Amino acid sequence: MTTVAGIFRPDEKIRAFIYDAIIILCGSLLVAYSAQLKFYLPFSPVPVTAQTFVVLVLGVLLGSRRGALTMIAYIAEGALGLPVFAAGYGLAAIVGPTGGYLFGFVVSAYIVGLLAEMGWDRRIITTIAAMIIGEVILLTFGFAWLAVLTNVKTAFVAGFASFIPGDILKIMLASMVLPALWKIIGNQNK
Numbered sequence: 508m509t510t511v512a513g514i515f516r517p518d519e520k521i522r523a524f525i526y527d528a529i530i531i532l533c534g535s536l537l538v539a540y541s542a543q544l545k546f547y548l549p550f551s552p553v554p555v556t557a558q559t560f561v562v563l564v565l566g567v568l569l570g571s572r573r574g575a576l577t578m579i580a581y582i583a584e585g586a587l588g589l590p591v592f593a594a595g596y597g598l599a600a601i602v603g604p605t606g607g608y609l610f611g612f613v614v615s616a617y618i619v620g621l622l623a624e625m626g627w628d629r630r631i632i633t634t635i636a637a638m639i640i641g642e643v644i645l646l647t648f649g650f651a652w653l654a655v656l657t658n659v660k661t662a663f664v665a666g667f668a669s670f671i672p673g674d675i676l677k678i679m680l681a682s683m684v685l686p687a688l689w690k691i692i693g694n695q696n697k
Contacts, residue, residue: 527576535581550664551669558612569616574617615648654666
């Protein structure tokens, strides 16, 4: 099966490469923008952002390879010092409290992209399942790194459990939007 981005990808190799490069760059900029839509909980060094929603949706829309490459491009932009991260700049942000989430973005986008390539984004129930899997991966990476920097109890409260209510809303939104997108495109059976 193909992803939404795969439908529009040109067949000719050079055009396909340019297409991939453009959507990866645009996707990384969308993740950067979503990082700026943030607020902090008083007990957590990790801000609540729109990033997890964008990461998961991009993974589904772009597929495993392009989704993961988009997140790698985003991390590389931040590592180079561009102000794209939600918390801090450069390498300090990568090894700081949000570093685990950044690497979780790559794995999560890859896995939900892989599930989308298997058709999981075409029905509400399987979209919900894919989003839950992606979210658990992302939160687990973040929690694990935050536990290294703090302790397990603090990391669980400040970096995992506190994000679950918002993540449920993001998953429900994605589960309505993505299957509807396939209906609009008219390629439910591809």
